[in-house]
Amino acid sequence: MADLPPHVVRTPEARFANLPEWPFAPQYLTVDTPGVGPLRVHVVDEGPREADETVLMLHGEPSWSYLYRRMIPPIVAAGHRAVAFDFPGFGRSDKPTEAGAYTYELHRTVLLDVIRQLDLQNVTLVVQDWGGLMGLPVATLDVPDRIARLVVMNTFLPTGTETPTFGFRAWRASVRLLGRRLPIGRLMTMALPDRQKPFVPAYTAPFPSVRYKAGAARWPLMVPMDPTDPVAEIMVRAREALAIWDRPCLLVWSKADPILGGAHRFFERLVPTAEPPTFVCGGHFLQDASGAEIAEHVVAFVERT
Template sequence: MPDLPPNVVRTPDARFDGLPEWPFAPQYLWADLPGLDGPLRLHVVDEGPRGAAETVLMLHGEPSWSYLYRRMIPPVVAAGHRAVAFDFPGFGRSDKPTRTSAYTYELFRAALLDVVRQLDLRNVTLVVQDWGGLMGLPAAALDVPDRIARLVVMNTFLPTGRERPTLGFKVWKASVRVLGRHLPIGALMRIALPARQAPFVQGYTAPFPSARHKAGAATWPLLVPSDPSDPVAEVMVRARAALAMWDKPCLLVWSASDPILGGAWKTFERLVPTAAAPTFVRGGHFLQDASGAEIADHVVAFMDAASSA
């Protein structure tokens, strides 16, 4: 087992003991990623039969982790599929570089592609939300299209730096810029989740026992391109061009009450030729938390329909 690289911390396992609705045993991969002085340990949830014909890969965003998909994984597995979710560097049970400069778009991109290739995921239904979309959709369209069978797109965007951000995103980005590593993740999740979901805030704060563990959460929102000259914007432009020619099935599942991305479904409905009108669910930005089982049912039905077409 490799040593922990310099300037990297690991959340103690005890922080994850007894989390509500989280029965999944941790599994880990080691990845050599750009800009680091050694391999990172990446946490993966890998449930269901390894030899299943269909795999559902679920990508989280900010400041969440695989815990966000706890209500989607069991129904997917019950339908006979393999369910995979992993934590990006700096989040969940994955290792966390302590320098904000370590967190680049290429770091996250390399981590995602490494997981896909190490697990040899094929015939994938890719489920993305928030930053999971900014990472997963370019990967699907540009890097590993041969491994992706269909897309499920939820409350995300592909910003090119030319759009006018919503007020909700402006406030969020400004807050992250000011608070940095002192971002009060627990308080933010209490605001974002419905009152009945309050017991699950513990799950979202578990990965972050100190400010040193929050460098990724303090950086990811700032990587959203606000100018067309941003290198990340160029990736988004190329991804949009590829998705405009996407000929595989695409399902939009959306929460319109999201104050940041509630209306972004219109972009994907226009952009992706195979995307129909969205299926709307409740839940605000973290729609998987409030409507995970319902979303999973939609995903399984979508897969069944696509497979029999």
Template sequence: MPHPAPVVRTPDARFAGLPEWPFTPTYLTLDGLPGAPIPLSIHVVDEGPRDAAETVLLLHGEPSWSYLYRRMIPPLVAAGHRVVAFDFVGFGRSDKLTSVGAYTYELHRRTLLGVMEALDLRGVTLVVQDWGGLVGLPTAALDVPDRVARLVVMNTFLPTGEETPSLAFRAWKAGVGVVRTWLPVGPLMRLALPASQRRFVPAYTAPFPTRASKAGAVAWPLLVPTEPGRPVAAHMTAAREALSRWDKPALLVWSPQDPILGGVARHFERLIPTAGPAVEVRGGHFLQDKSGAEIAGYVLRFMEQTRPGRPT
């Protein structure tokens, strides 16, 4: 059997006619990404005025893509903001490396930095969930704090390997390690999404037509540190230290029904000095899918209340 090409892109036809997804795909080309043998094309949704005073940057997690934010993008744009969501390498419409070992934390960090620099994003309200938090929070706090105006943190964590992972996550990571690129994305999403949202499962499986295209989805859970001293753990420890001194606004939006991260909001309430009690919404791990419009409303009020120069 021939080896797959080192880089593939999911055919456009897989994304035709997705429900609630009217956005025209655009692409950035990023060169020199770690582990990439050629420049990679990164799919970007870039909506709203390019000269807007404020930009909302939405980061997805595992095994989703920008589609997860389909119900948040329209109300944020309607309020006059520029809204950017992109697919990390290996996900959505972005290029995919076909070797699990090619995916590293540095690859995803450099992709995020590359998108922010290429689009010159400033005054950013950074919205993160799942692996979007593991990449976005350290990058915001340590690399580009001057570009980030505020944080919105949703159902994520900064694992250092010193804490005991939930049983659900341990089972998830162990299962991925066994099945590897046979990863059954469709059945997993059917389990993770509320019953009312399962009609959208085909949109989440669209990016993964072959085993080779799933390498990035396999790699992410395997990168999560579950013991001290692992490479990614150092990034998480440094991010925790930086966020403990964060002096810009922060909003926590959480779904307690998440079997993996439902109880982690308390950690961020204690960690980030500017974060008050988490706002709770329904939806489980993929809270944006069920409660996206509601979350967008919370984000808009948060942005209005924390705008520089607003009377107190």
């Protein structure tokens, strides 16, 4: 690990050995990030590179690309390219140890560089949780020419003017209190249905100690709670772009999400092309409980549009 920038750690590969339902060999890109330097970013890139359609899936907090393990195979089986990656601080990607390193611009830079390094075109962008806060602004403001469709799942675009749900206020307060002591295993155990609890160790694998948790402890606190927050301005611009979005948009939602279970109504009103929402089982991490079913909806959506 001598090639790592100062104040960056890398989860040992042994932590990811024999993960259930994870047959994908790791691939890595190097991204030069603002204020940190070069970071190694883990990418899953399956299916034919020459495929006409690419499905790019973005994870949120505190998950990683493992969340999409049940969606990737059906998408590839349909003949499409399936791409997922881990944002810095998560999964197999490098993890700065200083909380201040995690900025919106850091994550935006990584997302844009992954798209450009892999030369992703005709993208169906799948977003959930912080994947939406990152992906929807980038899709609509930075690379709209590369985006063919949007699939929006249990996310939001907060501008600091809304009253957060009780579930989010409680979540944010606990993260602020616990910081790097955030019990990710307990969190995932509470969030996943009983039948999914055997997969909790895969979600804790990236975090062998508190030193690796700066990104997980930082993301919830980056959600804008005041309109003067710089991230709030980005969310406002993304809302404006989505209000005139003219490409297909699929909403897939789990009503059982205690934080964002009703947010589908916001996107129904905002996006002119949004189809009536498709509801699936699961809580906040609906991909884990219903990934194969969601993949069927995504493939059908791509084919009919």
